Amino acid sequence: MANSRVDDLQAFLAVARDQSFTKAAAKLGVTPSALSHRMKALEERLGLRLLARTTRNVAATEAGERLIGSLTPLFDQIAMEVEALGELRDKPAGTIRISCTDDMIELCLRPKLADFLTNYPDVTIEFYVDYGFANVVAERFDAGIRLGEAISQDMIAIPLGPEMRLVVVGSPEYFSQHSEPETPYDLTNHACVDIRHRPDGAIYAWEFEKDGKEFTVKGQGQLVFNSIVHVLNAAVDGIGLAYVPEALANPYLADGRLRKVLTKWSPYFSGFHLYYPNRRQSSPAFSAFVDTFRYKS
Numbered sequence: 001m002a003n004s005r006v007d008d009l010q011a012f013l014a015v016a017r018d019q020s021f022t023k024a025a026a027k028l029g030v031t032p033s034a035l036s037h038r039m040k041a042l043e044e045r046l047g048l049r050l051l052a053r054t055t056r057n058v059a060a061t062e063a064g065e066r067l068i069g070s071l072t073p074l075f076d077q078i079a080m081e082v083e084a085l086g087e088l089r090d091k092p093a094g095t096i097r098i099s100c101t102d103d104m105i106e107l108c109l110r111p112k113l114a115d116f117l118t119n120y121p122d123v124t125i126e127f128y129v130d131y132g133f134a135n136v137v138a139e140r141f142d143a144g145i146r147l148g149e150a151i152s153q154d155m156i157a158i159p160l161g162p163e164m165r166l167v168v169v170g171s172p173e174y175f176s177q178h179s180e181p182e183t184p185y186d187l188t189n190h191a192c193v194d195i196r197h198r199p200d201g202a203i204y205a206w207e208f209e210k211d212g213k214e215f216t217v218k219g220q221g222q223l224v225f226n227s228i229v230h231v232l233n234a235a236v237d238g239i240g241l242a243y244v245p246e247a248l249a250n251p252y253l254a255d256g257r258l259r260k261v262l263t264k265w266s267p268y269f270s271g272f273h274l275y276y277p278n279r280r281q282s283s284p285a286f287s288a289f290v291d292t293f294r295y296k297s
Helices: 003-018 021-028 032-046 062-088 102-119 184-189 228-236 246-254 284-293
Strands: 051-053 058-060 094-100 123-129 143-147 155-159 166-170 206-210 213-217 242-245 259-261 272-277
Touching: 003 021, 003 032, 003 051, 003 058, 003 062, 021 032, 058 062, 094 102, 094 284, 102 123, 102 228, 102 242, 102 246, 102 272, 102 284, 123 284, 166 206, 166 228, 166 246, 184 206, 184 213, 228 242, 228 246, 242 246, 246 259
Parallel strands: 094 123, 094 143
Antiparallel strands: 051 058, 143 272, 155 272, 166 242, 166 259, 206 213
């Protein structure tokens, strides 16, 4: 097949993946009009309609879905083989794409990031901050970061940090106007700064444990974020109480800008892990990343 036709197939996958000519065209460096003409020409050559177009979006037809299923593993294999050629270089090189959240970067990666980039100048790391728990395979990430207990068993999981827990924190200014909660149930009378991980998801209910029994409490508040860093900042600013990773709050606890409460109800659980498909062929760059950021107790 001519190179131009291979390019058309890759372009088709980009359009189908983004469900948008505009988004796919931006990634491919062409105009949406030119990309649309290429797709029409591809459909004419195949004698099949691959994309169903509406005024708002683009979706693959049944034939398109079948072609996606056939092409994706082939192009993934090509990409892995090309990436594997990096083993012939003197130094690891390439781009590593990671899906994670703000606090994961802050707690697990930031302390070692500068040294890693200095040691591996030919490696680029692209972090995508996402609280919606992206599918790393479908979204073509090299790996993601989640709590160990939330990772499916068909993934390889590498610990990035120790066990952790969430703690309820508030500022001295807040507690000067509100009494400290004595039990988690008292939180219903407090201004709680909440987090919603996905636009279509529920507000996260704060999880506690007492005498081996787990339970959740939903407080009332005027602020909801989708980033734990902003939840923490709101607590520092005296707006309300926050339920955040203890390690993330420690600098503010140490200098007195925050106080923690209800700690005997806050259980420890498995910490953050890097995860990726067990069929993934590790490149030298990715192997160096894993070796650097792996938690060593």
